Every structure is written in structure tokens, then in C-alpha cells.
Amino acid sequence: MIDTPRQLKIPAIDPDFFILNEDRIVLERFKKMSEKHPVNLLVTGNQGCGKSSLVRQFAGIYKRPMATFQVGLLSESGELFGQQRLKGGETFYKEFLFPEAIQTPGCVIHLEEINRSESPHALNELFSILSEDRCIWID
Ligand SMILES: Nc1ncnc2c1ncn2[C@@H]1O[C@H](COP(=O)(O)OP(=O)(O)O)[C@@H](O)[C@H]1O
């Protein structure tokens, strides 16, 4: 089971995080784009080069709530959205943070290690969300 982070928070700005001026200009452009429509960004680079921290700093600089999901650990489809649970002999659907994050305007959703999923079919629903219509039906 992949449990998700409990809440959406604006990350703190790290005063020691170094960003080139030219990269700040690019971040500003992404921010403007994201005010018009949701934007998917693929951040690539060697391990430890600062991808995850850059996402966090972006959210901190622009005061955006952020949530990180370890996509590489997903093993079943639907796992990001919620799960059937048992309580007092009854089953109920427990919704996770991901549905809330995708419905929160301006939320920065960090899909960590999306290229390293052990089980590619677990990503199918995610791809519906990332596509142009940004819709999904979950039974
Ligand atoms: N531009 C930077 N300024 C300051 N520290 C950085 C910078 N880039 C990376 N780091 C530090 O390097 C470490 C690894 O960064 P991380 O974002 O986890 O890398 P990645 O996600 O690319 O594997 C972190 O402790 C981060 O704070």
C-alpha cells in the first residue's frame, strides 16, 4: 500500500539553494504558463543534481501548495487515488491526498521517479490525468 502525504503545504524557501538567474527566468515563465492552464514539466538530470529540491523551491518561491508522490513505488493502478478499507465490519473508500492535490488550483504535484516505476501499468490512470483532457473516472 502506498500511503500518501497527509496534507498540502507550501514548502519553505532554502536560502542556500542556488538558482542561476537564467533559470529563474525559466521558472517565472513556467509560473505564468501554469496560471493559464495546468502544465506538465519533465525534470531530468543525474541523481543528486537538484531536481527534487528545485521543484520544492519553485513551490516555495511562488507560494504554491505542494505534494510529492513516490510514483516509482506504485505497484497497482488506482493506488494513488484511494483504497477500500474496513471499519466496523463495513468497507469504505478512503480517498488519498492525490485527488485533493489535482483539484487544488496552483498545486505543485511532484511525481518523483516517474521513469522508474516497477510496474508500468500502475501509471495508466496517471497518464489520463496528465493528458490534454485531464479527466479520469474512478469507480
Ligand atoms: N542548486 C542547489 N543549491 C543548493 N543545494 C543543492 C542544489 N542542487 C542540489 N542541491 C542539494 O543536493 C542534494 C540532492 O538534491 P536532490 O534535489 O535530492 O537531487 P535529485 O532529486 O536530482 O536526485 C540536496 O541536499 C540538495 O539540497
Ligand SMILES: [Mg+2]
Ligand atoms: Mg529527486
